[in-house]
Amino acid sequence: MSKSETTRQKILETTAWLIGHYGIERSSLSMIANSVGIQKPSIYYYFSSKEELVDAVFAWILEGYSFEQYFPINSYTKENFVEKIISDGLQLLIEESTDTQMLVVQVLNEFLLYGSRESSHNKEYRLKIKAVQEGFIDGFIVLLQKGVEFRLTDSKGLREKASILALTLDNLSNYPMIGIQLDVAAVWRQTITSVVSNEGKFI
Amino acid sequence: MSKSETTRQKILETTAWLIGHYGIERSSLSMIANSVGIQKPSIYYYFSSKEELVDAVFAWILEGYSFEQYFPINSYTKENFVEKIISDGLQLLIEESTDTQMLVVQVLNEFLLYGSRESSHNKEYRLKIKAVQEGFIDGFIVLLQKGVEFRLTDSKGLREKASILALTLDNLSNYPMIGIQLDVAAVWRQTITSVVSNEGKFI
Amino acid sequence: MSKSETTRQKILETTAWLIGHYGIERSSLSMIANSVGIQKPSIYYYFSSKEELVDAVFAWILEGYSFEQYFPINSYTKENFVEKIISDGLQLLIEESTDTQMLVVQVLNEFLLYGSRESSHNKEYRLKIKAVQEGFIDGFIVLLQKGVEFRLTDSKGLREKASILALTLDNLSNYPMIGIQLDVAAVWRQTITSVVSNEGKFI
Amino acid sequence: MSKSETTRQKILETTAWLIGHYGIERSSLSMIANSVGIQKPSIYYYFSSKEELVDAVFAWILEGYSFEQYFPINSYTKENFVEKIISDGLQLLIEESTDTQMLVVQVLNEFLLYGSRESSHNKEYRLKIKAVQEGFIDGFIVLLQKGVEFRLTDSKGLREKASILALTLDNLSNYPMIGIQLDVAAVWRQTITSVVSNEGKFI
DNA sequence: AATGAATGAGGGTTCATTCAT
DNA sequence: GATGAATGAACCCTCATTCAT
Structure with a gap:
């Protein structure tokens, strides 16, 4: 898996975990970035908005x-x-x-x-x-x-x-x-x- | 019912409706006040915090x-x-x-x-x-x-x-x-x- | 001392104590009313504004x-x-x-x-x-x-x-x-x- | 000095000046941001709370x-x-x-x-x-x-x-x-x- | 003599988002 | 690929003050 895909996957998993524990609205991009160990704007490299990230998590979970x-x-x-x-x-x-x-x-x-x-x-x-x-x-x-x-x-x-x-x-x-x-x-x-x-x- | 009780009740009902439709965190005090037809700080006359208001709604619903x-x-x-x-x-x-x-x-x-x-x-x-x-x-x-x-x-x-x-x-x-x-x-x-x-x- | 004077004096003393302990800005009218045991608007019966009350406290202390x-x-x-x-x-x-x-x-x-x-x-x-x-x-x-x-x-x-x-x-x-x-x-x-x-x- | 340090220093100095002139509580983050020429939330990029900013000012002054x-x-x-x-x-x-x-x-x-x-x-x-x-x-x-x-x-x-x-x-x-x-x-x-x-x- | 009810202004703080680098 | 710096909008909450009663 390329570095890019690894980070993307990490963001996905972390967000899923956070959503499970704190809910969608309480899981802020700051928390997510923090948990993943990257900076907030880096998330935007992989997902164009929080909405898109949340959608991706949803799809991944449903899959x-x-x-x-x-x-x-x-x-x-x-x-x-x-x-x-x-x-x-x-x-x-x-x-x-x-x-x-x-x-x-x-x-x-x-x-x-x-x-x-x-x-x-x-x-x-x-x-x-x-x-x-x-x-x-x-x-x-x-x-x-x-x-x-x-x-x-x-x-x-x-x-x-x-x-x-x-x-x-x-x-x-x-x-x-x-x-x-x-x-x-x-x-x-x-x-x-x-x-x-x-x-x-x-x- | 006194004026006070009427307003309190209205806040309670409105908040319940909003929570049902938008969730707890999305139901901001601004929305609530707006829906009730009062100003935001007025809510604090009846409930000392959002948490207390939410608790009251919960109790009222469960009742x-x-x-x-x-x-x-x-x-x-x-x-x-x-x-x-x-x-x-x-x-x-x-x-x-x-x-x-x-x-x-x-x-x-x-x-x-x-x-x-x-x-x-x-x-x-x-x-x-x-x-x-x-x-x-x-x-x-x-x-x-x-x-x-x-x-x-x-x-x-x-x-x-x-x-x-x-x-x-x-x-x-x-x-x-x-x-x-x-x-x-x-x-x-x-x-x-x-x-x-x-x-x-x-x- | 008439009841009015008693209350006035109580407000004065309480405010002085609160100012001494929390400072002027932190001593809110709510705190004062609460400490005196009256309602907030009652203070306005004796002092036309917070500024006037603070002035009175000052004069009383200096006296x-x-x-x-x-x-x-x-x-x-x-x-x-x-x-x-x-x-x-x-x-x-x-x-x-x-x-x-x-x-x-x-x-x-x-x-x-x-x-x-x-x-x-x-x-x-x-x-x-x-x-x-x-x-x-x-x-x-x-x-x-x-x-x-x-x-x-x-x-x-x-x-x-x-x-x-x-x-x-x-x-x-x-x-x-x-x-x-x-x-x-x-x-x-x-x-x-x-x-x-x-x-x-x-x- | 990097841009970041410049802004941080400017916030520190401005806050010190404001505290000296208006006191700690009266020196609101709005005032500070305004005086520095930035927006309120920008302060939080450098100091995680008003308390931390005030602490930093204190340390800087005492130094x-x-x-x-x-x-x-x-x-x-x-x-x-x-x-x-x-x-x-x-x-x-x-x-x-x-x-x-x-x-x-x-x-x-x-x-x-x-x-x-x-x-x-x-x-x-x-x-x-x-x-x-x-x-x-x-x-x-x-x-x-x-x-x-x-x-x-x-x-x-x-x-x-x-x-x-x-x-x-x-x-x-x-x-x-x-x-x-x-x-x-x-x-x-x-x-x-x-x-x-x-x-x-x-x- | 006192208060219940209400409010405009402003407080500190967090948010998702942008953009040059 | 990733981030440092910044921001507009919105958050909950507290303030001094008003006014009919």
Whole structure:
């Protein structure tokens, strides 16, 4: 990696960390430059404005956060189906309790809130996060359809079931932020069990 | 209401609205004063600092957001049990799609994120929100215990079930913020059905 | 004393104390009102502006600070002359190490400095303090003339001798402010001895 | 001198001048910036806060104000002893009636008073000024000891004599501030004469 | 005799940004 | 590639003051 790219990357990572810890507005260019170990105007060599830097951070964070990454559809079989959903989900949830990934959640939430504010530009954030969330819902729909093919679950209310899975996953990853202690594994397992293997209970 | 109280209340409401729309840091005292129709220093007559004002807004928002308000435990009977949980929850969820209550969610999220940032004072926000969330979990536990008495649900994993209900409610109220269209009523109904009336499936 | 006078007096004393401890500019009307136990606008009932209040404090402080008060010329005799100058001076100096009087010195210094600043109005402070200081010099001249009559000192350089006494007194009362430990009594006695009983050494 | 140092120096000098004329609190950053011919935030490029700027001014002013600078002990001989003390002192006193040095006195007094106020940080000012004052006392003690060696003065009460010289010098330099006209030279000569050549009169 | 409510002016400070070097 | 120097705009906050009550 060239020196230039190294510095760019350092700025990106540092900014992400700072945003996760102090929020977007509180993460000033001074702080960022200071943390990276460069001078403030140097940032402008890589990013033409704070807005552009923040956008880049957002894109960089989002980049590695997709359904396919955590739930590789092709490796699901009739035999491993239920247990693999559980374990794949747990991996996401538990990975997130590591510092690195908890940062991602925090930063995404920051952007989610930031994007929900009154501002023409911010709408993009909301739209992109929406896309990711819908990506998870769509992913679960596809996954559940496999479950239907495997005759492990019935075909009614697939969209609602998928939504429940997506939002449960989302919220379980948010709970640590509030500080609530929860048996994440148990709750996730319980959710999968009742959603996937419910028989004709859906109205 | 005295003139003083009127102004104080106006400041409180305006600030809540602004925080919901622009966030805490972006809601400057100038904006607030401007929106209320007074001069900036006048705010200091009612609140000794921005921090105190923000605290007051937080307390005011939190004040009307408790489990008991939405799920009045005493009015649950064996006959109305399942349907009442569904309708009470829907009232919360649908009420929240009105502008007034959607503001509450937005503001609470703002505080939640604000509280998760590095700062000694902010910890209080997190703790108070945690208390509210735990209030919902505890409330659902009590409610589910009633369900057990009524022999409508079994007694295993009560805490996990309650957690699922609480976080589902939480997340369903957050979805509109992202802009995702969801058949909220269907999802909630589905969740209640699978959680309450699951038979021995919990591990 | 009527209630009105009592409050007025309380404001005066409190302001003097605050000026002594925090300086004129730092002693805000809020602080004063707070310390007195009244509301800010009430001060305006007694003093039409902060400037007028400060002036009143100045006059009140100056009022009890004159040469005659400490050195009653008429009670000086040939027999007690030297010892009485010493003891009268020491009374002023030692009295000043009590809290009450140390306040006076502090406040006067505050006004002295305040008065030396660029401002048309402040000139009055300087002039009045100058008058007091000259009052001490003139007083000592009269006193030393008595000494000449008593043939205890010679008549040369009376003005310079008087000046030395006045400024020594002044400075000795300032030293505690800096925090320098000094055997005040010894220095004052030494000064008197060398000034009053010097024989023909003055040029 | 680099551009940066020039500006820094200009800020320092301007601030000193303003403090001498208007006091520390009245010398606002707006005034300073205005006088220097720069914008307010530019000051922060050189000094991280007003406090730091004021500290720097204080250090800068104090820097050139020591006993040794005015009374070079090594150049005192038995022959020039008395006359040199007089002339060295007069140089300090007369130099101070120039605008430049009168500013120093004014500023030092400002800091002395500022330092005597209730505030944890200000204590340092008092301590440093105390150190300078004690430097003068100690310097005069050493000087008088030389006088003892030269058999020009006796060895009793050296500390008190030194104190008298130091405070006389101090006060003589303060008198112009009040506006009192005084034959400074005569008073200083008289003090030296009576202090140095007093014979066994000390008690 | 006193105050509740409000304000214009100005305080110190931080911000993102620019630009010559 | 990077920065030293500078700035306009905006920040939170405090001030002395006013005025109807």
